[in-house]
Amino acid sequence: MKPFLDLTIGFARTGVTGYGGGPSTIPLIEYEAVKKYKWMTEDEFGQTLALANTLPGPIATKMAAYIGYKVKGSLGALVAIVAHILPSLIGMVGMLGILYKYRSSPFVSGMVAGVTPIIGLMLLEMAYKFADKARKGLGFPIMLALSGISLVVLQFLNVHPGVMIGACLVGAFSIATFRNRKKAAPDSEVERKEESI
């Protein structure tokens, strides 16, 4: 029972203390998994995170699933996920229930109007963060070109974002494969040396 209890407490704690969505809870999860409960080493955690990032979808639940699975199998994964999401979900239903009940009152509609610019601001900041990450990863010209293409394709041609994402992934995958092959052919010796270090 103890491992399940630990999983529940560890993931409930990270679920209620992490603000700003899954990615911001990663350091908290690392603290519980590596330092407190020692479910894995720091290196393992880093590797898990890297791998989880290759997959789409929310990151915190992917981490919870894998760590829970590692500790106690499928049931452990389920326990970790539920403990992580349930407290905030209950809070969400409760708060919105109250808000919706009084939605016709001018006070509540005023509250909603007041928060709208703040949401705009936060979305803008998230947009900036993604653009900045892209700039660091791809370089400024490519980031700008891809952003420009996305803007035209998504906003003016009204293509479903999924098509655009798919096209980007296929393009990136082909480029990475092509580069690897080119690199692997002449300097395979160098690479092997690097790996052994």
Next chain:
Amino acid sequence: MIYWDIFWAFFISNLLGYGGGPSTIPFVQNEVVNRYEWMTLHEFGDLLAIANVLPGPIATKMGGFIGYQVGGIPGMLIALAATILPSAIAVIILFKFVNLFKDSQHVKLLTGSVQPVIAILLGVLAYQFFITAFETSGIVHLLILTAAGWLLLYKIKVHPALIILCALGYGGVFLS
């Protein structure tokens, strides 16, 4: 079949979002507001505001609540399953083939190529919220809230939840 729609909406939007829950927000919005028309953009904004007041992962808060609103408790469970399970199962399976994916060059380029798209989607969404605010509250309140919010959030670094609560209070008093 409403449950199938719920499953599909959240499955697709979480399949497209690279980089954690926040990156799925524009895709969820696209499915929920534009495609299935379960709510208006305005209502979606309210949800996002409340979700940002509360801690914890954002994608499950949004998915759970929208699923609940559209299809009751079963709807909530289906939305949550569609949000969490595909990627959770995939990450466990993927670990068994970990060596195949160690090549970080591929991964870096894959995530990198998607980031500008997500940035644009979020930017457009932000623009729509500013326009809504302009239409409902007028330019003066919009400027006050945006300027104060920006200062407090990014310069003074006050906790975001606190700022949302302040904005709710400001709106309740001055915009009602």
